[in-house]
Every structure is written in structure tokens, then in C-alpha cells.
Amino acid sequence: MDLINNLKEVFEIEGKIKNDFQIEVEAKKELVSSILLYLKNQHGFIHLNHMSCVDWIEDEIFELVYIVWNPNIRKTVMLHTKIDRNNPEMENIDTIWDQANTYEREFREMFGIEFPGLVAEREFILEGWTEMPPMRRDFDTKKYAEETFATRPGRENAEDVRETIVKRTGEEIPDFAKKYSRD
Amino acid sequence: MSNKINTIGIPTEEEIKKAQIDFSPRCTSAGRVNDKETQKMVEYILNFARKHSLFVLAYGTGCGAIEIPATMTSRYDAERFGIRGAATPRQADVLLITGYLSTKTLKRVIRVYEQMQDPKYVIAFGSCTINGGMYFDSYNTIKALDRYIPVDVYIAGCMPRPESVIKGFIKLQELIKDGNAGNGECYRDNLDWYRTNQQKIIKNWDFPDKYNW
Amino acid sequence: MEGIGFEILGALLTTILAFVVGMFFGGLNRKITARTQNRVGPPVYQNFIDLMKLQAKRTNIAHGFMGHVAPIWIIIAATTVLMFIPILHDGLWFRNLTFRGDLIFLLYMMVFGSLGMALGAGQSGNPNSAIGVSRGLSQMVGFEIPFVLALVSLMIQFQTTSIQDLMAYQHESGQWIIFANPFAFLAAILSYLGMFRYSPFDIVGAPAELASGPISEFGGKYLGTVMTGGSIFTFVKLVLMVDIFFGGAGNFGTGFWGVVAGLVELVVKTFIVYLIPVFIGLVSPRFRTEQAIRFFWKWPTVFGVIAVLWAVFL
Numbered sequence: 076m077d078l079i080n081n082l083k084e085v086f087e088i089e090g091k092i093k094n095d096f097q098i099e100v101e102a103k104k105e106l107v108s109s110i111l112l113y114l115k116n117q118h119g120f121i122h123l124n125h126m127s128c129v130d131w132i133e134d135e136i137f138e139l140v141y142i143v144w145n146p147n148i149r150k151t152v153m154l155h156t157k158i159d160r161n162n163p164e165m166e167n168i169d170t171i172w173d174q175a176n177t178y179e180r181e182f183r184e185m186f187g188i189e190f191p192g193l194v195a196e197r198e199f200i201l202e203g204w205t206e207m208p209p210m211r212r213d214f215d216t217k218k219y220a221e222e223t224f225a226t227r228p229g230r231e232n233a234e235d236v237r238e239t240i241v242k243r244t245g246e247e248i249p250d251f252a253k254k255y256s257r258d
Numbered sequence: 259m260s261n262k263i264n265t266i267g268i269p270t271e272e273e274i275k276k277a278q279i280d281f282s283p284r285c286t287s288a289g290r291v292n293d294k295e296t297q298k299m300v301e302y303i304l305n306f307a308r309k310h311s312l313f314v315l316a317y318g319t320g321c322g323a324i325e326i327p328a329t330m331t332s333r334y335d336a337e338r339f340g341i342r343g344a345a346t347p348r349q350a351d352v353l354l355i356t357g358y359l360s361t362k363t364l365k366r367v368i369r370v371y372e373q374m375q376d377p378k379y380v381i382a383f384g385s386c387t388i389n390g391g392m393y394f395d396s397y398n399t400i401k402a403l404d405r406y407i408p409v410d411v412y413i414a415g416c417m418p419r420p421e422s423v424i425k426g427f428i429k430l431q432e433l434i435k436d437g438n439a440g441n442g443e444c445y446r447d448n449l450d451w452y453r454t455n456q457q458k459i460i461k462n463w464d465f466p467d468k469y470n471w
Numbered sequence: 472m473e474g475i476g477f478e479i480l481g482a483l484l485t486t487i488l489a490f491v492v493g494m495f496f497g498g499l500n501r502k503i504t505a506r507t508q509n510r511v512g513p514p515v516y517q518n519f520i521d522l523m524k525l526q527a528k529r530t531n532i533a534h535g536f537m538g539h540v541a542p543i544w545i546i547i548a549a550t551t552v553l554m555f556i557p558i559l560h561d562g563l564w565f566r567n568l569t570f571r572g573d574l575i576f577l578l579y580m581m582v583f584g585s586l587g588m589a590l591g592a593g594q595s596g597n598p599n600s601a602i603g604v605s606r607g608l609s610q611m612v613g614f615e616i617p618f619v620l621a622l623v624s625l626m627i628q629f630q631t632t633s634i635q636d637l638m639a640y641q642h643e644s645g646q647w648i649i650f651a652n653p654f655a656f657l658a659a660i661l662s663y664l665g666m667f668r669y670s671p672f673d674i675v676g677a678p679a680e681l682a683s684g685p686i687s688e689f690g691g692k693y694l695g696t697v698m699t700g701g702s703i704f705t706f707v708k709l710v711l712m713v714d715i716f717f718g719g720a721g722n723f724g725t726g727f728w729g730v731v732a733g734l735v736e737l738v739v740k741t742f743i744v745y746l747i748p749v750f751i752g753l754v755s756p757r758f759r760t761e762q763a764i765r766f767f768w769k770w771p772t773v774f775g776v777i778a779v780l781w782a783v784f785l
Contacts, residue, residue, distance in 0.1 A: 201398065202362050203461025209397045217395040223459055225405040230389040307523035316678065335510040337501070340517060345678035348532065348690035351524075375691050376529040442530075 078118065078152075086110055096150050104139075104156045108168050111141060111154065115171060120145045120152055123171075126178040128186055132212045135160040137188060141168075163188040185210035284451055285408035285444035301437060308351075308377065309434040311340040312427070315350035315374075319367060320357025322383040322417040334420035339427060347373040352430075355409075357417065358386040358399045364406060365460050371407050377440030381411045381426055388412055405455045408441035482554060486703070489553050492738060493702030494518040496709075499742075500749050507753055518702070525695035534595040534688060541591020542693045545700035548584035552577060553707050559733045560638050560719045573632040574622050577711070581666075584704060585611060588697075592685035603684020606760045607675040613767035614665030614672075620775025621659040625715065628652055628782035634711075638719040649716040654778035656716050660747060661771040665763065666708060669752030672763050680757070709741040717744070 078098060079090040086109065090100040102110055114120040124142040131138060141154040158165055165182075167190045168175050180195045182188045187208040198204075207214045221231070237248055318326060329336045330343070344350040347370045359367065371380070382403050385391035390401035403409055410433060413426040433439040445452065457463055498515040505512025533539045555577060585607060592600035625648065626632050629640055641647055649656045665672045676684045686697055713719065720737035723729040758766065 200360075200362070202365075205461070214397075216397045219397050220390075220395050220401070224390075224399075224401045225455065227389040227402045304523070304527040307520050307527060311517065311521045311524045332508055332510040335505070335512075337505060337513050338511045340513055340520065342513075343678060345683035346687045346690075348688055349683070349686075349694055350690075375532060 081118075082110070082113075085113065093153075098150065098152045099155070100152055101155045104158055104165060107139075107141070107154065107156050108166050108171065111143065111168060111171055114143055114152060118145065119147055122146060123174060124151065126175065126182075128182055128188070128210075130160075130186070130210070130212045132160070137163055137186065139165060139182075158188070165190055167192040169193060184208065187211070284448040285441040286404065286410075305434050305437060309431040311342075312352050312379075312430075313344035313350045314341055314352045314354060315347055315370070316343045316345060317353070317370065319355055319359060319363055320384070320386070322354075322356030325383075325417050325420060325423060326354065326356065329420040329423045334424060336424060336427070339424075339431075341427060347371075348375065350374055351377070352379045352381060354381050354383065355387055355403060355407075356383040358384075358391065358393050359403065360398045361400070361459050361461075362398075364400060364456070368407060368456060369465070371445075374442075376442040378442050379410045379430060379434075379439050380407060380441070381413065381430060382409045383413050383415070383418055383423070383426075385414060385416050388414065391416060400459065406452065408445050410439050410441065485553060485558060486550055488558070488734070489549075489703045489706040490699065492741070493704075493706040494522070494699075496705060496742070496745055497702055500745075503746075503749055504753055518698070522695050522698060525690075525698070526692055528691035531691035531693065533693060537594040538591050538688070538693070541587050541594075542689065542696035542700065544587025544591070545584040545697060546703065548580070548587060549700050549703040549707060551583070552580050553703060555580070556707060556710055557635055557638060557714060557719065558710060558737065559730065560642060574626060574634065575632055578619060578622065581708075582611060582615075584700065588685050592688070595688035597688050599682045599687045600685050603675055603681050603687070606681075607685065609760050610665055610672060610675065610763050613764035614662040614771075616662075617658040617767060617771035617775040618662040618666075620772065621655040621662070621778055622715075624652060624655045624775065624778035624782040627779065634714055638714055641718040647716065647718045652778055652781055654774045654781055658771050658775035658778055659712065659716070661774070662767065663708065663712065664748055664751060665767060667705070667748045667752075669748050671752075671755040671758045673752075674757055674760060674763070677757065705745075706741070709744055710737070712744050713737065713740045 076092065079088075079092070079100070082088055082090065082100065086102065086106055088100050088102045088106070088110070090098060093099050100110070120143040122144040124144050125140075126142070127140045129138040129140070137158045137160055139156050139158060142151055143154070144151045156165075163186070165179075165188055167179060169179065169192070176193070176195055179188075179190045179193050180199050183190060183193065183195075184197075184199045184201060184204075185208055201209070206219070209216060237252060240246065241248055314326075318324075328334065330341075347353075351374070353367075353371055353374065355367065371378070382388075386393060386399065387403040387409070390399070393399040394401060400406065411426050411430050413422055415422055418426070430439060495515060495518075497518045498513070501517060502512040502515055589604045589608065592604050625637065628651070629637060631637065637648065668675055674680060676686065681687075686694065689697060717740055720733050720740060723732040723736075
């Protein structure tokens with residue numbers, strides 16, 4: 076709680092305690108790198124656990140989450156920010172922690188968020204990808220998979236194999252398999 | 259019948275979309291007729307040697323690679339069948355595709371498959387190679403393996419246990435004894451059909467024109 | 472029954488004997504390893520089946536002329552060294568060219584095979600082969616020194632460089648040279664561990680570390696030829712050790728059954744010597760190249776120097 080009060084004196088944030096070891100903080104996107112640097116230097120949150128991105132397609136917002144950890148008092152701070160979905164840009168925190176390079180590279184490929192100043196190769200996991208960034212919620216992955224990759228004939232919808240065979244040939248499901256069928 | 263593409267160069271986008279791709283696989287090992295009738299005794303002896311010493315390439319392409327050490331070590335000993343690991347594709351006979359294949363891995367697997375020397379066999383593990391398995395709606399994994407490289411034996415499971423793996427090897431041994439396994443020549447004959455399928459999903463195609471078989 | 476046809480027949484028989492025994496020893500190595508690890512291994516004749524399968528490959532890829540010639544070079548080196556080592560002590564069979572050879576010639580002929588492999592592997596252009604070759608040649612710098620010291624100490628002690636004379640000395644005096652100069656045996660057997668390239672000195676051809684080093688671009692017929700050359704060379708090294716230190720074989724007279732008994736004795740003795748690298752290889756991890764060279768220049772060289780001093784002063 077002192078931590079949230081201390082942060083409120085210095086920055087303009089909203090925070091609450093989630094449970095014994097997790098603190099949630101929300102801030103605007105321009106303050107993120109300053110808050111992270113302040114937490115790292117002044118309060119001992121020296122380890123970047125994870126960075127994650129949530130796609131709120133109804134509100135047209137990407138929400139970025141930064142999770143940092145203090146090994147002395149064993150607490151994590153989860154920092155949320157919101158970015159505009161139609162023109163996503165975020166500041167590069169590569170200079171604070173080196174591992175953020177890989178996370179930001181993944182966001183750039185999978186969500187389409189631009190990080191000006193990020194020095195990394197464009198292609199990460201997908202090679203020669205020309206469509207929409209695939210982790211966005213308006214990318215229909217099932218339709219794309221059916222169009223691009225050749226399917227096994229007879230298995231286009233992922234039905235249960237035994238029930239398909241029963242419908243096709245009229246056999247009986249054996250006794251030992253009855254408890255696994257969906258009927 | 260399908261409209262075969264006439265050139266073995268890189269076909270354009272329109273050509274790929276226009277070609278009616280015939281979805282039945284070209285090279286399988288089931289039910290193939292062995293046409294070496296004149297050299298029966300020699301082929302019998304050579305097939306005996308081929309089936310009792312299989313060099314497996316030590317390349318784990320997917321999540322099924324975790325069953326390979328279990329098969330090779332003391333409890334389910336695979337070395338008593340003559341199966342041992344080989345380090346490079348030039349020395350190997352059998353390529354194990356253990357599980358799902360993303361498009362990035364598929365490009366490398368095709369290169370590895372073309373470097374192996376005849377007669378060469380492919381064993382496909384798991385349900386991802388049969389019909390897409392758990393990743394049937396993924397934007398990055400293939401759904402049916404034998405449109406891209408020819409496959410001899412499929413082993414069902416997710417992942418198959420070592421007993422199933424050994425049963426798969428024994429099935430491969432029976433196919434070799436009848437002279438039905440080994441699809442390297444069939445791959446070379448139907449190369450443009452395979453290339454069409456491969457180039458449809460591999461976007462950054464940079465294989466050399468004259469590949470050294 | 473002298474005559475050039477007889478000598479050629481003897482040479483062929485020697486080569487076939489070396490090939491068969493070497494392949495069986497390879498299969499026995501795999502069987503012993505498997506049984507020690509509490510599993511059933513491949514059958515003892517597995518190496519023959521591997522060789523047949525490799526020769527029956529339908530396409531064989533080589534990268535240029537030297538890559539085509541390198542496996543043949545290995546067989547030539549192994550067979551040449553084989554011709555200069557007496558297989559049996561007395562007798563007209565298996566005599567080959569023994570009366571002309573000596574230890575100094577053997578010392579430099581034994582590295583010929585590695586030279587051929589180095590040239591062939593370099594042509595393929597694979598960086599794994601180049602690294603494997605450089606590591607193999609550096610290790611050879613390591614194990615050649617105690618080996619040379621051991622042989623030099625024997626040459627000083629018995630005032631001869633011919634293996635035939637060493638075998639005659641053991642035959643007449645009834646005492647094996649391993650008891651006459653035990654430090655020479657220690658130095659020689661420790662340097663043999665490096666020559667056999669089993670663990671702990673198998674960094675040259677390790678499959679997981681280096682994609683099997685120099686032989687990484689060989690497949691099909693070429694790999695089969697390399698395997699054959701390796702088997703013959705194994706037999707050659709073992710027979711050399713048995714001849715010098717363990718009294719040789721063939722002390723049963725010159726009749727037909729004497730020759731057969733002599734061959735059986737030779738196979739038994741070489742198998743017992745072969746067990747030493749096999750058992751040490753089973754339980755050892757792998758040394759890096761600089762660790763291996765440091766090992767060879769420490770204790771085996773000390774044993775070699777003590778052997779030379781023993782030979783000079785005793």
C-alpha cells in the first residue's frame with residue numbers, strides 16, 4: 076500500500092492491491108517507461124517477468140501488461156496501459172531490460188504494434204507472411220487454415236472419429252468406448 | 259485428372275490458384291506392385307539387409323521427439339532390431355516426422371528429405387500428420403503430410419507410446435520385405451505435383467533450381 | 472612351396488581374416504555395451520548387415536574427386552600396414568611381407584589413413600567436417616608421443632627394430648615383453664585409447680556434438696568403405712599390440728591344425744586386449760580436445776620416459 080501511495084505522489088496512476096503478492100497499477104502510455112525505470116531503480120523491482128497484450132476489439136483498444144518482480148520482498152507489480160487499436164504505437168523499453176526485445180518483436184509480428192527504435196529482424200516465427208497479423212481477433216484462423224492447407228478428405232470437420240465411422244457404416248460403438256462418446 | 263503444370267520453375271500465383279490440385283496422394287507404400295521380377299533372389303537378400311539395419315536420422319521435428327529416447331534406451335530397446343541413430347541425412351535411411359510441422363520446419367524437412375539417399379523411408383507419428391490433430395485450425399501448421407512429402411507408415415496416437423513406435427517399425431520392415439517401401443523415385447517422378455503443393459504454402463521459396471539428388 | 476602365387480593367396484587370406492575378425496569385434500562391442508546397459512543388443516553379425524545395406528544404396532553422392540577417393544585411401548592404408556605385421560609366428564602361411572618391415576615404418580604408415588580422410592572431408596565443404604578433421608589431427612599430436620616413446624624403449628632394450636625379432640625373443644625366452652618392460656605396455660595401451668577413438672577420446676566423430684565430424688558427408692557406398700577400413704585397422708592395431716607385448720600367436724607348429732590353433736589363439740588374445748578400450752569407453756564421458764592432449768602429455772608420457780630409462784639402465 077505504501078508503494079501505491081508513493082507512486083501516486085510521483086506519477087498519475089490508479090492502483091489497487093489484488094492479493095498478498097500482486098499489485099495492479101494502471102497508467103497512461105507515455106508514463107510507462109518512467110514508471111518502470113522508477114520501480115527498477117528506487118523500489119527494487121529488478122526482474123521483468125512477462126509482457127502481454129490483450130485485444131479489446133469492441134472498445135478498439137490494445138491493452139499492454141508489464142509484470143515486474145522484486146526478489147527481496149517477493150511481490151509483483153502488474154502495469155496496464157491502453158493503446159489505440161487503429162494506429163498502435165508504443166515506446167521501446169529495450170534499454171531497461173534486454174529481454175523486452177524478444178517480447179516486442181513478437182508483438183510487432185503477431186499484433187502489428189509498432190515500436191519505433193526497436194532493432195530486430197522483421198521475421199520472427201512466420202516466414203513470408205503477407206496477411207493481417209494473426210493474433211488479432213478479427214483474423215479468421217480456421218478459414219485461413221482450410222483455404223491454405225490441404226485437408227484429409229473425409230475429415231474436414233473435426234468430428235469424433237468413432238461417431239463418424241458409426242454414422243457412415245452403421246456399426247455399433249463397442250462397450251469399452253461408450254463412456255467416452257459424447258451422447 | 260488434374261492440369262499438370264508444365265514447367266519445373268517457380269509457378270506464378272495465378273498458375274497455382276488455377277491448377278486443379280488433385281488431392282489423392284501420389285506416392286504411398288500401401289498396395290504398390292513390386293516390378294522387379296527379374297532379380298527376385300538378389301532383391302530378397304538386399305531387402306533382408308535393408309530391413310535389419312535402419313539408420314534413423316536424429317532430428318526431432320515436433321513434440322513426438324520425446325518418445326524417441328524412450329524407445330532407444332534400455333526398457334523398450336530398439337537397437338535389437340538394428341535401429342540406430344545417424345547424425346546426418348547423408349548417412350540416414352529413415353526420416354521420422356514426429357508430430358506437427360509448421361511451414362518454417364516444412365521447408366527444412368523438404369531440404370533434408372531431398373538430401374537423403376535412395377531407398378529412403380518416412381514414418382509419420384501422431385495425429386497431426388494424419389488430419390491436423392490438435393492444431394487443425396492453426397494458421398501455421400499443415401494438416402495432411404503426404405501432400406508435401408511421400409509417407410510410408412503412419413503411427414496413430416498423440417504421442418504414440420514406445421510399443422506403438424516399435425510396431426510401426428515392424429510394419430515398415432514388412433513393407434520393405436515385400437518390396438513396397440521407399441518412395442524416393444516416385445517423389446522424383448512426380449516432382450512438379452509436390453512442388454505445386456509445397457510452393458502454395460511456403461512463401462519465401464529459395465531452393466536452387468538444379469538440386470543435387 | 473615358395474612362389475608368388477602362394478604369397479598372393481596368403482595376402483588375400485590375411486585381408487579376409489582381418490576384415491571378418493574386425494567386423495565381428497565391432498558387433499561384439501555393441502553387444503557388450505548393450506548388455507552392460509541392461510538391454511539386449513543387436514546380433515553379433517550386425518556390422519555385416521550394415522555393410523550390405525550401405526552397399527545396396529541406389530544413389531551415392533560424392534562431392535568431387537577427393538571425396539570419391541578418400542574411403543579407398545583408408546582401406547589402402549589399413550591393408551598396407553596389415554601386410555607388414557606378422558600374424559603368426561612361424562610358418563609359411565600368413566607370412567606376407569613381415570621380413571621386410573620394421574617398427575619405424577609402421578609408426579608413420581599408421582597415420583596415412585587419417586590423412587586420406589582429412590583430404591576427402593575437406594573437399595565436401597561442410598564446416599563440421601573441417602572442424603572434426605582439425606580436432607582429430609590435434610588429438611593425434613597427443614597420442615603419438617607416448618606411443619613412440621614406448622616403441623623406442625623396446626627398440627633400445629632389445630637392440631632391434633623388427634617385430635619378427637621381438638616375437639622370436641619372446642618365443643625363445645618364454646617370457647612376455649609385458650613383464651620385461653611393463654611401463655612400455657602402460658604407455659602403449661594408454662595411447663591406444665586415443666587411437667581407437669572410443670570414449671573418452673571420441674570427440675572427433677561424435678554424432679551429437681559435431682554431426683559426426685569428418686564422415687558427415689559420406690553416405691551409401693562411401694560410408695560402407697569407411698566402415699570396412701575402420702574394421703581392418705582395428706584388427707591391425709590389436710595384432711600389433713599382441714605381437715609386441717603378449718608373445719604373438721602361432722606357437723603350435725606349422726601343420727594345418729597348428730595354423731588353425733594359432734589363429735584361434737590370436738583371436739582370443741586380441742579380444743582380451745580389445746576389452747580394455749571397450750570397458751574404459753563404456754563408463755567414460757568425453758574429453759575436449761585440449762583436455763585430451765593435456766592427458767596424453769602428462770601420465771602416459773611419464774610412463775614412456777620411465778620405460779626408456781628402464782630400457783637403458785636395466
